[in-house]
Amino acid sequence: MSAEPILRVRNLVAFHGDVQALWDVSFEASPGELVVLLGGNGGGKTTTIRAISGMLRPAGGSVEFKGAPIHGVASRRIVELGIGHVPEGRALFPQMSVRENLLLGAYLPGPHRRRRENLEKVFSLFPVLKARHRQSAGTLSGGEQQMCAIGRGLMSEPSLLMLDEPSLGLAPILVEEIFRIIADIRKEGVTVLLVEQHVEQALEVADHAFILADGRTVGKGTGAELLANPEVRKAYLSV
Numbered sequence: 001m002s003a004e005p006i007l008r009v010r011n012l013v014a015f016h017g018d019v020q021a022l023w024d025v026s027f028e029a030s031p032g033e034l035v036v037l038l039g040g041n042g043g044g045k046t047t048t049i050r051a052i053s054g055m056l057r058p059a060g061g062s063v064e065f066k067g068a069p070i071h072g073v074a075s076r077r078i079v080e081l082g083i084g085h086v087p088e089g090r091a092l093f094p095q096m097s098v099r100e101n102l103l104l105g106a107y108l109p110g111p112h113r114r115r116r117e118n119l120e121k122v123f124s125l126f127p128v129l130k131a132r133h134r135q136s137a138g139t140l141s142g143g144e145q146q147m148c149a150i151g152r153g154l155m156s157e158p159s160l161l162m163l164d165e166p167s168l169g170l171a172p173i174l175v176e177e178i179f180r181i182i183a184d185i186r187k188e189g190v191t192v193l194l195v196e197q198h199v200e201q202a203l204e205v206a207d208h209a210f211i212l213a214d215g216r217t218v219g220k221g222t223g224a225e226l227l228a229n230p231e232v233r234k235a236y237l238s239v
């Protein structure tokens with residue numbers, strides 16, 4: 001990779017209680033890249049993202065962000081350093097309005113001061129959220145809820161945005177829409193770490209991708225390399 005990585009994960013080990021989920025996960029992302037994590041169910045993708053965002057304390061290995069170690073750092077501080085996390089399953093507050101959910105992403109002092117302009121940016125990215133900003137988030141469609149979750153992630157002004165299966169359960173046309181939005185986010189210079197089950201579409205736009213299986217990194221390449229790799233096609237594209 002050309003530039004110094006913005007994110008470098010090395011030999012990550014993590015447990016859920018007594019259950020070891022990560023044994024040896026290593027990958028990196030250069031500034032401005034779109035990096036995809038692939039792998040079957042239970043491979044450790046969500047655990048890896050949670051370990052990076054400080055929601056889970058890694059038991060071994062290291063995570064460096066902008067050259068400084070962040071493993072073991074509190075999740076609030078990690079958000080402050082510039083890592084946004086759009087969790088699996090969206091995790092919106094259904095009774096609260098769309099606007100209130102978005103503002104929850106701006107709880108740190110800097111983003112809080114700039115929340116109005118950032119809200120306008122999110123609304124320009126997702127006009128449907130502007131139209132529905134007073135509506136409770138629980139009444140949004142699945143695709144709109146995902147947009148709201150991504151918008152909330154952007155409200156913290158991340159330089160790295162991690163998206164855990166943003167297109168899960170969405171109709172194909174909305175999956176396209178999510179990929180379009182990810183492209184727009186990248187145009188702003190944000191580095192994106194994406195976990196995606198739509199492997200073909202993800203590899204088409206990925207700069208690099210890493211394959212996780214049983215808590216280990218078992219493959220890597222550029223998006224184009226992995227798309228052309230017969231084993232990858234067989235395992236993840238069923239062709």
Ligand SMILES: Nc1ncnc2c1ncn2[C@@H]1O[C@H](COP(=O)(O)OP(=O)(O)OP(=O)(O)O)[C@@H](O)[C@H]1O
Binds near residue numbers: 020
């Ligand atoms: N809270 C938990 N308690 C115990 N084990 C867990 C917990 N969360 C995840 N695991 C286990 O850790 C392993 C990795 O799970 P993880 O959710 O990271 O996988 P994933 O790659 O995100 O899978 P999926 O594609 O299904 O979302 C799995 O074996 C899973 O059963």
Ligand SMILES: [Mg+2]
Binds near residue numbers: 046
């Ligand atoms: Mg997962």
